[in-house]
Amino acid sequence: MKLAVVGGGSTYTPELIDGFARLREVLPLTEIALIDPDADRLALVAGMSERILRRTGCSTRITTWAAVEDGARAADAVLIQLRVGGQVARHLDETVPLTCGCVGQETTGAGGLAMALRTVPVVLDVAAKVAEVAPDAWIVDFTNPVGIVTRALLDAGHRTIGLCNVAIGFQRRFAALLDVEPAQVSLDHVGLNHLTWERAAYIDGVDVLPELLAKYGPEIAEQVVLPVSLLHLLGVVPSYYLRYFYEHDAVVREQLVTPSRASAVSEVERKLLRIYADPTVDAKPELLGKRGGAFYSEAAVALLTSLLGGRVDTQVVNVRNNGTLPFLPDAAVIEVPATVSRDGAVPNAVAPVDPLFAGLIANVSAYEELAVRAAIGGAEDLVVRALLAHPLVGQADKAADLARRVIDANRAHLPWAAA
Structure with a gap:
């Protein structure tokens, strides 16, 4: 069984490898192909990955490739974890919107749109190459902004499921607070990628979220960086x-x-790359926890085990709406619990959504549709339309100003905007 990882030179990758090594009995991979055009970085990450596998006695083989069409050939699944423009571009995503008084964040608001403009065309190109050499492979998208990128992939006809670590993070944290195994906790998780609420947390069919908020409200509020009074007002965990x-x-x-x-x-x-370069290091460094992406490997292993191994279970993933949330178009991509099997992911039934949340979901979903059009269409007016639809921008003058600033900051990654 072969997994290809596009963006294999990411410092995230040893987290992924560590998960596959620990859970190799669940998902026995024979090859993990790491694909990245940065040969020096890829060599460091691959070496670290091989040492992790050998230390744990895992026989999975690591291979490295520069080209997608070579590394993904005959893969059973392809995981895409790209960051077009690297941290330099991310810095612009986080600072350019501030010049217009808008929040600067890499996946939300104008920064998220900038990331989508750079990323969607690249991911679609990757997916087209995968389709040529591994037509039956599942494409698992971990590339942000996950909802927008997943929608673009699905619109193009690819076998795709989007993956995020937010839900599994809440599951693990709630389980730790209650001193139970994570598998005992199931979430009523609803919304869009990076726009979700935990409406319930079930153990043996009983919702324990009210208990969690009553006993651990301040601790949970600190984790989500919101006032505990707001959590009690909402009755959910955003x-x-x-x-x-x-x-x-x-x-x-x-x-x-x-x-x-x-x-x-x-x-x-x-610092991580310096650690990875040390041939004596053969375990995932503690510093990796500060990189972000907690529980990323567990989520990936769980999803791939169901898609490739035949297990049928419920996982929180990004999939087509298809009537699940009746206030959204069927083509929208939502993040909810779904039944996952070899045939893909089918959203589970979702209880009616409070208008307080449904209104924001509908607004941002409409923006995501326009963001895909802007990323594929490549025109300033499409960028303005997407920003005008976003609730964190929403003013005509501000949307036009931000569109020009975003395009100027990203010209190196936007062929259609080249001077």
Whole structure:
């Protein structure tokens, strides 16, 4: 069984490899093909990955490739984890919107649109190459912004499921608070990628979220960086990304006086690559936890085990709406629990969504549709339309100004905008 990882030179990759090594009895991979055009970085990450596998006694073979069409050939699944433009582009995503008084974040708002403009065409090109050499492979998208990228892949006809670690992170944290095994906790997780709420947490069919909020409200609130009073008002646990909506102006004030997240991540990555270069290191470094992506490997292993191994279970993934949320078009991509098997993922039934959440979901979903059009169509007016639809922008003058700034900052990655 072969897995190809596009963006295999990412500092995330040893996290993924560590998960496959620990869970090799569940998903016995024979080959993991790491694909990345950066040969030096790929060599460091591949060496670290091989040492992790050997230390754990895992016989999976690591191979390295520069070209997608070579590395993905005959793969059973392809995981895409790209960052077009690297941390330099991310820094711009996090700072350019601030010049217009909007939140600067790599997947939300104008920064998220900038990332989509750079990323969607590249991922579609990757997927087209995969289709040529591995036509039956599942494409698992971990590339942000996951909802937009997954929608673009599905619109192009690819066998795709989007994956995020937010839901599995909540499951693990809730289980730890309650001192139970994570598998005992199932979530009523609803929304779009990076726009979700935990409406219930079930153990043996009983919703324990009210208990969690009553006993651990301040701790949970600290994790999502929102006031505990807001969590009690809502009666749910929003994802961290809801802070950009619920406390937009406060976040902007903070961001104007603090270094970008990209700056911090860049330093972590430099340190990680130095660690990976040490031939005596054969275990996932503790520093990797500061890179982000907690429980990423567990989520990936669970999804691939169902898609490739034949297990049927429920997982939170990004899939077509297809009537699940009646206030959204069928073609929208939502993030909800779904039944996953060899045939793919089918969303489970979802209880009616409170208008407080449904309104925001519908608004951002409409923006995501326009974001895909802008990324594929490649025109300034399409960028303006997408920004005008986003609830964190939404003003004509601001949308037009931001569109010009975003395009100017990303010309190196936007062939259609080249001067």
